[in-house]
Amino acid sequence: MKNLTPLLLFPVFIFLGINIHAQKISDGQTVDINGMAVTFNILNKESVESGGKSYDRYKVSASIKNNSDKTYNIRLSAFPQIVSNIGLVELNCINATGARLTSKKIELKMKAQMINVTYSAYDKSGKFITSTIPVTGSYYFDPGDTISDNAIFIVPQGEKPDVSIRSMK
Numbered sequence: 660m661k662n663l664t665p666l667l668l669f670p671v672f673i674f675l676g677i678n679i680h681a682q683k684i685s686d687g688q689t690v691d692i693n694g695m696a697v698t699f700n701i702l703n704k705e706s707v708e709s710g711g712k713s714y715d716r717y718k719v720s721a722s723i724k725n726n727s728d729k730t731y732n733i734r735l736s737a738f739p740q741i742v743s744n745i746g747l748v749e750l751n752c753i754n755a756t757g758a759r760l761t762s763k764k765i766e767l768k769m770k771a772q773m774i775n776v777t778y779s780a781y782d783k784s785g786k787f788i789t790s791t792i793p794v795t796g797s798y799y800f801d802p803g804d805t806i807s808d809n810a811i812f813i814v815p816q817g818e819k820p821d822v823s824i825r826s827m828k
Contacts, residue, residue, distance in 0.1 A: 681825040684750065692826045694727025697748050697767075699822055702809070706816065709758045713816040716761075721750050722807040723767045731769055731800040731828065745769045745798045746827040747806070753821040755812045762810035766827075769798040770806065 684690050689698045702718040725731075733742060745768045755763040774796040779789045800806065812820045 681751070681823040684822050684824045686819070690824060691726075692748060692824070693828065694725070694729060695747065695826075696724045696726050697750075697824055698722050698724075699750060699824070701820070707759075707813065709813075714756065714758060714813045715816050715818065717812045717814065717820055718809065719752075719765070719812055719820060719822075720807060720809050721765045721767060722805055723748055724805045725800055725802050728802050730802060733769065733798040735795065735797055742798065744827075747800060748824055748826055748828075750822050750824050752812045752814070753823060754814045754818055755820065756814065758813045761813045763812070765808050765810045767806050767808055769800045770804065771795045772797045772799055 682690065684697065684699045686699065686701045689696050691697075698721065700720045702720055704718075705716050707714050707716045731747065733745060735742065746766045747769060748767050750765040750767075752763055755761070757763050772795070773793045775791050776794045777789060777791045779787065782788050814820055
């Protein structure tokens with residue numbers, strides 16, 4: 660039993676470690692995280708009913724502006740590559756219910772740089788054709804750039820969204 664205690668406490672410490680770096684943000688507030696200005700706004704509110712319970716439905720917006728002189732860039736290699744670490748910051752609505760398939764989080768991600776690639780091939784009839792397709796070449800977030808996203812948060816009636824923010828970089 661003595662050896663089992665550290666194993667049971669390990670997930671608790673991991674969870675606390677992730678949340679320690681999060682900080683609260685409220686409607687209209689701008690928070691500076693590593694030279695990036697993150698703003699959270701409530702756009703509108705309405706009351707809804709789902710499953711016999713009343714909720715408040717908030718349409719929210721989040722944006723991030725790179726005020727630093729640092730460029731964030733992920734260049735992709737010449738072969739197929741799966742990229743999953745393009746998030747800059749995550750806004751988590753702690754009291755969101757997720758009802759009606761609504762969001763609980765907003766993740767602001769780097770911009771994709773699209774490159775047009777021209778290739779030649781034979782079509783089904785045997786004719787040689789040339790086509791152009793857009794391909795993601797890299798992800799970036801340059802100084803002065805702004806990225807925005809909207810979401811719908813449903814929270815218990817009478818409550819405002821309780822939002823925390825954390826850096827993913």
